[in-house]
Amino acid sequence: MAGVVLKDVVKRYGEVQVIHGIDLEIENGEFCVFVGPSGCGKSTLLRMVAGLEETTEGSMSIGDRDVTRMDPAERGVAMVFQTYALYPHMTVRDNMGFGLKMNGHPKVEIAQKVAEATRILKLEEYLDRKPAALSGGQRQRVSIGRAIVRGPEVFLFDEPLSNLDAELRVEMRVEIARLHKEIGATMVYVTHDQVEAMTLADKIVVLRKGRIEQVGAPLDLYRNPDNKFVAGFIGSPAMNFIDGTSTGDAVTLAGLDGTYALPIALPEKGTAVIFGIRPEHIEIDPSGNSFTVEMTEALGGVSYVHLLSDTGTKIIIEERGDERSKEGARVGVKIPLNRAMLFDAKTEKRLR
Template structure:
């Protein structure tokens, strides 16, 4: 197996630039997940690695080979798409082995590789079935098996679970994680679902408008975001943000929280505007009438209470016992200010440290 190296990679469609000089190293055997909102360039970047989109500028290397201008078939990658793209008239075994058959492999070699992929994906009981007799999750496993039999250096997944229902998505996340542990291949996985990213990745790459905002391990991005975009994108529900004003060195006044917040961050001068961020689990409901209850989401073991502040900002509070806040009433809050993060009040929203 081998890693992937992107150096100054750029993509333009005519006059529109969608990928802006991306530099990234995916280590050998690493599970790397690209995340970001729709239109951020994550699928385009994956397709450039696969060779399905031409690289406008920069270089792509797989292992020690520069594959920037190589044909997709010569890159040593296998791609699993959102759609299964199985041949309906073929059995599971025939679908999995078709690519090898077309490249001249012997029947014995095809059968051996299909059997090994079937063992890994627990498909032995389905090899003689046709796709119409399979569930969505089973079809996706066949699509992954078709990639495995090729013995690629790198697996590329483009939102492979987005067609599945919630229960199957959880099941297939576990299957893909187990697959990675068993075969140890380098995998690059695209999703808009940050829960998938947090549960699968060794490394997460957060993209916005064709630019990498931050790269790191899941908990590193969750606990130590570089900017407001990453802080708001990683974590479910998203981080709460309220406006604040620097009162003096080390202190920010935050009307949305109803308190002054002490911080070790390097603040601008007194009177400057900043943004404070705090995750829902670090806010508690208490007696008072400063925040209006707009909505509650009772999920069983946890309830999310949505509030509006007197300054018309939105807050979400995570509650683990029986919630007493009722829709339309007003409550007070208290915060654990030791977990508050401070960001620039700007479009970039860089973290102040």
Template sequence: MSGLTLQNVVKKFAEIQVIHGVDLDIDDGEFCVFVGPSGCGKSTLLRMIAGLEETTSGAISIGDRDVTNADPAERGVAMVFQTYALYPHMTVAENMGFGLKMNGHDKAEVKSKVSEASRILQLDDYLDRKPKALSGGQRQRVAIGRAIVRGPEVFLFDEPLSNLDAELRVEMRVEIARLHKEIGATMVYVTHDQVEAMTLADKIVVLRAGKIEQVGAPMHLYRDPDNKFVAGFIGSPAMNFCDATVENGSIEVPGFGLDALAPPQGMTAGTSKVTVGVRPQHIKINPDGSTHTVEHSESLGGVSYVYLRADSGDRLTVEAGETAPASNGDRVGLDIEIDRAMVFDGDTEARIR
């Protein structure tokens, strides 16, 4: 297996630049997830690594090989797409071994590699079936198996779970995590689902508008985001944000009912406009208060979410226990874990620490 390096990678379609000088190192055996909203460039970047899109400028290396201008077949990568793209007239075993067969590998080698991939993916009972006799999750496992038999240096996944229902998505997340642990391969995985990113990744790359916003381990990004965008994108439900003002050396945040939040050390004396963020998990409802109105609540079994409107007009989400502690229309207050509050520059959206 090999690591992956991107150096000042740029992609343009005619005069439109969609990837802006991306620099990234992915270690050998690391599971790296590209995450971001639709249109941020994550799939384009993955396709550039695969060689399916030309690199306008910059360099892409796999191990110690510069593959920037190499053909896809010469890069040592295997890609799993959102659609399964299986041959309907072939069995599972034939689908998995087709690439090796077309490249002239002998039957014994193809059978051996298909057998090993089948064992890893628990497909032994399905090898003689055709795709129409498989569930969506089983078809996706076959597509992954087809990649495994090639023995690539780097596995690339382009939103492979998007076509599955919620239960199968959870099942396949576990399968992919187990696969990575067993074969120890370098994997690059694209998704817009930050839950997938948090649960699968060793390293998350948060992208916006073709640029990297932040790179780090999942819990590092959750606990220490560099800016408002990353703070809002990582974590479910999303972080609550309220505009605030700075007066007499303290921060007033009407949306959270805070009138004297101590400013972070890095805030300069001239700062007057900031945004304060607090995660739903770090707020508790105080039934004795009267600064917020309960607009709606949802019970999901083990957890509930309460949606509030502050007197200032700000809307907030609070994560509570199994039963919502207030009813629709109730007036309540908030108990906030002040040390968990994050402050962002009101203009640049950069984190002030």
């Protein structure tokens, strides 16, 4: 097993630069997740680690080897793709062992490695089936098994669960987490789903437009984002953002009465700011009259209440318990200021 180090990595397609000077260190045995919106460069960066995309500038090492110009087969990585890419005419056993067979490994060794991967992924009863006789989750497990038998130093996952339905995604998240715990390999995982990122990662790398916005442990990013983008991307539903203005010692907020004195150093009077508060940290005030309940998403144990002020300010609040807000009701909100965050309206950087 080995760690991965990227130093000032750049990727260009002709005149267009899509990766801008990435510096990143992934520790040996760490589960690192690249997350960000579509087009942010996360899959391109993963493919650069795999050697499927050429690195324009900078260097890349796996363990103590500089792999910047190495072919994919020489890098000691195995990649699991969004599409399963299984051979339809082969059984599960043959699909998993095919790569080793093509590289001339002895039959006994192939059988042993396939058996071990099968045990880890609980695929014993499916070994003689062909892909058409498997569910989507089972096919993805076979795809992961094919990577395991190669014994790579680093596993690379490119949105492996995006083709699965919601129930299977949850099941496969658990499988991948268990797999990492059992084999202890370095894993780099790409997803646009921040819930996957939060539940799987030791380290999350938040990307936007080919640049790293922030790197950290899941709860560190949730509790202590550096900017509005990270604050809004990490957490589901997203953080509420309300336009505000500094009074010097407090802030006024669009759609809300009064002033709000946050326990931080505030910018000078008249400075535009953005006030952030997560849905799970706000409470409905039934005695208030600032907002109208637009709609309520009832999800069972939790509901999300969408509020709209007379001036157009929108807020989502998480509600628990048996009593739920009714559409059309007039309510207020209770905001615990120790949970709130403030961002500069121009730079979107966190004010601390």
